[in-house]
Amino acid sequence: MSARFLLRLLAAATLAAAPSLSLSTAAPPNAEVYIIWPYDGAVISGGKFWVRMGLRNMGVCPKGVESPRCGHHHLLVDTELPPLDKEIPSDKNHLHFGAGETDARIELPPGKHTLQLLMGDAKHVPFEPPIYSKKITITVK
Template sequence: MRMFMATMLATTFAATLTAGALVSGSAAIAQQKPAPEGASVYFVSPEEGATVSSPVRVVFGLTGMGIAPAGVEKAATGHHHLIIDVDPESLDLSGALPADENVVHFGGGQTETEIDLAPGEHTLYLLLGDENHIPFDPPILSEPLTITVE
């Protein structure tokens, strides 16, 4: 309970500071950054069309850029977001990505994960975001990966 209260207080304090800065005009609104030429994300594993069991081990790949945690501004870096069973075109890719069961953030700079998926067919995408969870322009988006979970 103490941890929950401390988190709530810290979140409220940060939101209050941010709101005050935005009202006073002293904070810049985050915008999309240009994608470095040739940058791409891809799945190392599983392979396209694989039949797997849950939890599913997913390994992310990246070329033309580096990985940095969310909140760390460093040129030509970003962090992964795993999109599960959602068409990326249905998301607002001009702003910060939502965090929910279909858009999983890896803001710690992780390059692999294990995810629990229900039996059936699933389509996954990787999308690289900047330090503010905002996709690059144009989006650095993987090809879809379709897998079947037994």
């Protein structure tokens, strides 16, 4: 055997044995997240209101619980989806519900706003494939 062939064989074996570099947890089949309330187009009086979050074909659990069939909600407010291969940011536009909440009281200023849910795994990283809701628009008066 040639040295070149042995080097190729060694490289292939090393790559085959290397752990996956993906940070994401595999999503359960047919998982779906959705906003129960408010509905798309809702007009809300006053700035404080409840957001109710729904989930099908997987469970809700607190951050830190490592399970491919379980995750927690993140509410995206007036923003686009973040990079789906990195930890979801935590700021005024990316609200984390790491205790496993399925509803939350939030406050928004008057005007039009968008809301979207994104499921995160134990480490706040989106699942693969990502599980996110339709983006809705509401108006706060």
